[in-house]
Amino acid sequence: MSSLKVKLSFSGGVELLFDNIKQKSIEISSSINPPNPTTMKDLILWMKDNLLKERPELFMSGDTVRPGILVLINDSDWELEGELEYEIEDGDDIVFISTLHGG
Amino acid sequence: MSSLKVKLSFSGGVELLFDNIKQKSIEISSSINPPNPTTMKDLILWMKDNLLKERPELFMSGDTVRPGILVLINDSDWELEGELEYEIEDGDDIVFISTLHGG
Amino acid sequence: DSPNLEDLTLAEYMRYGRQLILPGFGKTGQLKLKNTSMLIVGAGGLGAPAAIYLAATGVGKLGIIDHDTVEKSNLQRQIIHNESREGISKAQSAKMTIEELNSLCKCVAYEVLLDSSNALEIVKKYDIVIDATDNVATRYLLNDVCVIAGKPLVSGSALRMDGQLTVYNYKRGPCYRCLFPKPPPPESILNCADGGVLGVVTGIIGCLQALQAIKIAIENDESPNNLLIFSATSYPLFRSMKLRSKKKDCGLCGEHPFITELQDYVQFCGSGALDKSPSVKLL
Amino acid sequence: DSPNLEDLTLAEYMRYGRQLILPGFGKTGQLKLKNTSMLIVGAGGLGAPAAIYLAATGVGKLGIIDHDTVEKSNLQRQIIHNESREGISKAQSAKMTIEELNSLCKCVAYEVLLDSSNALEIVKKYDIVIDATDNVATRYLLNDVCVIAGKPLVSGSALRMDGQLTVYNYKRGPCYRCLFPKPPPPESILNCADGGVLGVVTGIIGCLQALQAIKIAIENDESPNNLLIFSATSYPLFRSMKLRSKKKDCGLCGEHPFITELQDYVQFCGSGALDKSPSVKLL
Ligand SMILES: [Zn+2]
Ligand SMILES: [Zn+2]
Numbered sequence: 001m002s003s004l005k006v007k008l009s010f011s012g013g014v015e016l017l018f019d020n021i022k023q024k025s026i027e028i029s030s031s032i033n034p035p036n037p038t039t040m041k042d043l044i045l046w047m048k049d050n051l052l053k054e055r056p057e058l059f060m061s062g063d064t065v066r067p068g069i070l071v072l073i074n075d076s077d078w079e080l081e082g083e084l085e086y087e088i089e090d091g092d093d094i095v096f097i098s099t100l101h102g103g
Numbered sequence: 104m105s106s107l108k109v110k111l112s113f114s115g116g117v118e119l120l121f122d123n124i125k126q127k128s129i130e131i132s133s134s135i136n137p138p139n140p141t142t143m144k145d146l147i148l149w150m151k152d153n154l155l156k157e158r159p160e161l162f163m164s165g166d167t168v169r170p171g172i173l174v175l176i177n178d179s180d181w182e183l184e185g186e187l188e189y190e191i192e193d194g195d196d197i198v199f200i201s202t203l204h205g206g
Numbered sequence: 207d208s209p210n211l212e213d214l215t216l217a218e219y220m221r222y223g224r225q226l227i228l229p230g231f232g233k234t235g236q237l238k239l240k241n242t243s244m245l246i247v248g249a250g251g252l253g254a255p256a257a258i259y260l261a262a263t264g265v266g267k268l269g270i271i272d273h274d275t276v277e278k279s280n281l282q283r284q285i286i287h288n289e290s291r292e293g294i295s296k297a298q299s300a301k302m303t304i305e306e307l308n309s310l311c312k313c314v315a316y317e318v319l320l321d322s323s324n325a326l327e328i329v330k331k332y333d334i335v336i337d338a339t340d341n342v343a344t345r346y347l348l349n350d351v352c353v354i355a356g357k358p359l360v361s362g363s364a365l366r367m368d369g370q371l372t373v374y375n376y377k378r379g380p381c382y383r384c385l386f387p388k389p390p391p392p393e394s395i396l397n398c399a400d401g402g403v404l405g406v407v408t409g410i411i412g413c414l415q416a417l418q419a420i421k422i423a424i425e426n427d428e429s430p431n432n433l434l435i436f437s438a439t440s441y442p443l444f445r446s447m448k449l450r451s452k453k454k455d456c457g458l459c460g461e462h463p464f465i466t467e468l469q470d471y472v473q474f475c476g477s478g479a480l481d482k483s484p485s486v487k488l489l
Numbered sequence: 490d491s492p493n494l495e496d497l498t499l500a501e502y503m504r505y506g507r508q509l510i511l512p513g514f515g516k517t518g519q520l521k522l523k524n525t526s527m528l529i530v531g532a533g534g535l536g537a538p539a540a541i542y543l544a545a546t547g548v549g550k551l552g553i554i555d556h557d558t559v560e561k562s563n564l565q566r567q568i569i570h571n572e573s574r575e576g577i578s579k580a581q582s583a584k585m586t587i588e589e590l591n592s593l594c595k596c597v598a599y600e601v602l603l604d605s606s607n608a609l610e611i612v613k614k615y616d617i618v619i620d621a622t623d624n625v626a627t628r629y630l631l632n633d634v635c636v637i638a639g640k641p642l643v644s645g646s647a648l649r650m651d652g653q654l655t656v657y658n659y660k661r662g663p664c665y666r667c668l669f670p671k672p673p674p675p676e677s678i679l680n681c682a683d684g685g686v687l688g689v690v691t692g693i694i695g696c697l698q699a700l701q702a703i704k705i706a707i708e709n710d711e712s713p714n715n716l717l718i719f720s721a722t723s724y725p726l727f728r729s730m731k732l733r734s735k736k737k738d739c740g741l742c743g744e745h746p747f748i749t750e751l752q753d754y755v756q757f758c759g760s761g762a763l764d765k766s767p768s769v770k771l772l
Contacts, residue, residue, distance in 0.1 A: 116677075160674070161677050204625045224566065262564060285541050306573060403507050443712075
């Protein structure tokens with residue numbers, strides 16, 4: 001099984017759940033659940049188990065991200081890419097951004 | 104001989120010399136001067152002969168761009184990439200930008 | 207009071223000369239601005255530069271809503287006010303600055319808290335709405351009222367060193383509910399009073415809101431639906447992200463909407479415009 | 490007159506509260522701002538928002554240079570002035586607005602045309618210089634004086650719908666001559682009076698200049714040397730371009746400099762600060 005390099009970015013406050021780190025490069029298996037290719041759903045669970053430092057309910061809700069967090073894959077809204085079903089590719093640039101409300 | 108796809112962008116006023124077009128995708132030979140690979144120097148001359156609509160002295164000076172125009176190759180200053188000697192690659196994103204002075 | 211659709215006055219030719227000679231703007235653009243009305247909700251960090259630049263550039267009518275009064279601690283970023291305005295209404299203070307800058311701009315100050323009872327009546331009088339508020343309940347309210355009244359919503363936000371900018375309900379683009387059908391948990395929300403904000407970050411986002419409103423008014427916006435993300439401490443400073451189109455199953459703007467009137471947004475969000483300090487403030 | 494390096498006053502704690510609670514800023518950052526002096530060259534479209542936000546955020550001392558007087562046609566973008574200031578010095582008008590906004594900021598107005606005879610004497614009194622000018626001769630002058638005096642130069646420019654932002658002579662980064670050893674041909678240069686400019690574009694770039702100056706003052710800038718390019722009509726709106734380091738063979742800041750004093754910049758560039766309309770204006 002090969003591994004995938006993925007660049008994760010956290011913005012708008014989500015970084016506070018991940019040790020206040022704004023960018024992190026990770027390597028994950030190309031098939032976290034063999035024989036299926038690794039999807040966004042797998043990645044989010046992997047992040048919860050391996051990276052999350054603070055209260056998981058502020059990152060996840062059910063098997064997806066909580067309301068108010070938007071996921072962007074290679075500079076596009078994940079809704080355009082298949083959301084949880086999107087199959088991660090080597091070199092992907094994935095942003096988790098929390099909406100801001102201040103002014 | 105193969106061809107190279109290159110994305111050209113013009114900004115800061117340089118676009119006025121190129122029919123007021125801000126972005127243009129071109130295809131050029133991978134070896135404009137066989138057997139040598141196509142370089143930035145070849146590309147600039149090719150642009151002068153094939154794309155330039157207005158007074159060439161406002162784009163070129165000698166065999167390079169005129170003072171006040173900066174060239175950027177894939178989001179980097181061309182000085183970091185070898186300037187005129189840089190060998191064009193398929194998919195390159197090249198920006199010609201004129202410095203602005205207004206305020 | 208009725209705007210002259212036909213031509214610019216001599217005073218306008220003199221004042222807006224730098225825009226009249228501008229390719230892609232010119233007299234056509236200037237006349238469109240003159241005949242466009244915009245509503246700025248919030249005369250705080252975002253609303254201040256947005257209102258100033260929209261008035262300066264020649265928007266014919268500006269409405270400004272804010273129920274709050276000017277405090278010294280606002281002046282670190284709310285640059286439409288000044289020390290002499292302490293204690294007076296932010297909406298009135300903003301109107302004073304705008305009238306000093308450009309007496310040709312008709313400015314209406316609303317000293318009210320925008321809520322479900324008054325929002326539709328005010329919003330329907332304007333062509334473009336600028337969300338310069340600071341709380342999630344008012345953001346849902348403004349989204350819903352703009353979809354119901356058919357107005358584009360130029361939404362900005364800023365917190366700490368970060369900012370975001372999106373246009374909702376414009377062309378085929380999404381509304382706020384297409385992206386966020388459910389509100390975030392109240393304990394995940396931080397406001398400027400509790401999270402802090404670098405003043406000039408609101409300046410940058412507020413100016414960009416003014417720009418987007420101008421582009422809509424002069425019908426010069428060919429960009430895809432997008433979210434602009436700013437972070438003062440990142441490189442690059444800005445990233446543009448392509449957003450989904452309007453969602454067919456959006457409860458508000460979709461094909462079979464079930465949200466057809468304004469609701470109780472404080473209850474919906476679990477927090478409101480008047481909550482100055484949520485009890486939990488992790489995010 | 491001597492700034493208190495030790496602590497903030499109660500008035501400062503109250504006013505700057507939103508920044509004092511800001512991670513990565515806090516009291517340390519606020520004290521650094523208080524003890525930093527900045528010189529803004531030009532109280533026009535770029536200088537207006539830069540001066541306003543720098544004063545609001547708590548910079549201890551601001552110098553503002555402009556030899557010009559306020560005209561109505563400036564008010565489309567130069568939002569530090571207003572209608573009542575018509576005919577008075579732009580430097581004085583800017584100082585008035587700043588003192589109304591933040592009386593804690595010490596503001597010095599210079600009603601002079603910056604040139605080789607006075608530039609070094611003024612610049613050496615400040616820690617950071619902001620180039621908010623509108624002509625190429627003054628840009629070379631400011632670059633040279635900043636290298637000679639050892640000051641970082643936050644350079645912004647705006648024309649039509651476009652803007653650019655760079656920090657010169659900072660850390661290992663280039664100076665303006667490293668990038669542009671020779672001036673552009675005079676007939677290629679367009680200014681705002683002839684090319685036009687959308688007012689809010691100068692607002693966006695001026696705010697970003699204020700941000701970069703703040704980041705230098707609080708020593709929070711880890712970005713590579715870069716040029717930020719803005720275009721109101723492009724998607725994305727912003728692009729960041731990595732720039733070369735300081736050039737070893739730069740005549741001004743290189744290893745063997747041969748430009749060691751200020752020169753005649755009007756002659757060097759073939760045009761000067763007082764040329765309002767170049768005869769040829771293609772670019
Ligand atoms: Zn919707
Ligand atoms: Zn140099």
